[in-house]
Amino acid sequence: MENDVRVRFAPSPTGYLHIGNARTALFNWLFARHNRGKFILRIEDTDRERSTRESEQIVLKSLKWLGINWDEGPGVDGDYGPYRQSERWGIYRDYAEKLLDDQLAYRCYCLPEELEETRKSCLARGKMPKYDGRCRELTRKERTRFENEGRIPTIRFEVREGRVVVNDSLRGEIVFESDTIGDFIIIRSDGTAAYNFAVVIDDFLMKISHVIRGEDHLSNTPRQILLYRAFNFALPQFLHHSLILGPDKTKLSKRHGVTSVEQFKNSGFLSDAVVNYLSFLGGALGEGGEIFSPEEIVDRFSIEQVGKSAAIFDFEKLKWMNKAHINRLELNELTGLIIPFIEKAGYHTTDKKIGWLTDVVDLTRERLRTLDQIGEEVGIFFQEESEFGPDAVEVLKNEGVLNLLELLKQEINIEQDIPEESYRNIMLRIKKKTKLKGKSLFMPVRVVLTGRTKGPEMEKIFPLMEKEAVLKRIDMGLKLLAR
């Protein structure tokens, strides 16, 4: 197998991990694992204003939760570090210096306000805003004058006439004319490297073989290719995948609801389901099935198969997938994951036997689409009393229910305990005495014991309930009927 496959995910730590970025990370990771290559995590924190260590931690945590592990990066030493751009400024400086020496870049003394003004006037005249290159040919005299004014220069890359062809493994050759690009800043006035510059230096130095990223970077690529050329660096293979859109076909953002990986976790999605959905969206898993484990996905994943068009994020399908994964998961593992959600619903699990808990989870799991729905499913086991909803009251008001409940109470009192077999026996005896059967027999029992008309099989619920609770609930039902 090819072993020189090296890909990277390069988030900027300016907030939580967006689900769309998570998909990019996942694509890179899957590509690396599928091809037995290396997955590198690089933190792009050159924007000192917005980058924080807190967000970096959140991003790392989200990646870990998704099961995306890195071979090199923060916390994992490699031969090409450091892996935080803020720790690499000296490297960028040196390379920028080289460009300056070769006269491929120049110092620009324009002030941000001045640039903003020309930009605005360009826009006003319906022209493309582009740096006019006015600092390209400054004389020594002009330069010292600017410096005496206290202006601190940026370094701009000089874009010359010609065309740039981006070879994208998904979209083929895309041609850009250089004159639409304009000289761009590679070193800011504060000495830090700008994105397009740092990326190129790092991708080269870190021996990145494939650059897999979102379509939003496609128009940056010609700039980067120009830099590759200036340094005589060999080009990596580029691939720009399409973006995820919200239901209104605009870029998925907060106003569409849940967008951060952290939120998906907190609202009860399984990482396996999120991974499954993100990799499935776009068609990279091929035909023949949709529900897969991470291992199966690594095996099936083929980046060349992803669609070129943007895909709308369908929460409904994700939920369906989540449900499928909930039911696939090993029971003990599921129980461990679901306990925090039971606690969150206000029920205490610490004083419960683990065997009882797993039984409860086993019984309720197949109705869950998300883990946080466990609260409403599990109330019947944790609450002392039944709460009768309108539909429940309706059932209790049926003819013969009063008699049925009294019989039920008697029968339960006769039984010493509530063992496995009890329920069957009790119901059998009541059936004989009341001549009731089917729905008219079982539904009132369900309703009085759980307060609901829906739920798991009564035969399985019954052994998990305390005898006192059962009696108390029957009394509540009787009381309701007495009124």
Place this chain on the structure above:
RNA sequence: GGUCCCAUCGUCUAGCGGUUAGGAUAUCGGCCUCUCACGCCGAAGACACGGGUUCGAUCCCCGUUGGGACUACCA
């Protein structure tokens, strides 16, 4: 405005010149069942439009329309 990308059921997609345009999800019926959920069966639902090329276009080319991305001393 400019540059670039994209276009099959509501949604995700299969299709790679000749198909009753297939599947999944969601929706609606039915079966199963004490109920819900699962499962099974069924229904409805798409090639954006207009030109070419061709014996023949969902498929290839061009245009129109629509959507998206970028257009920063953000990444």
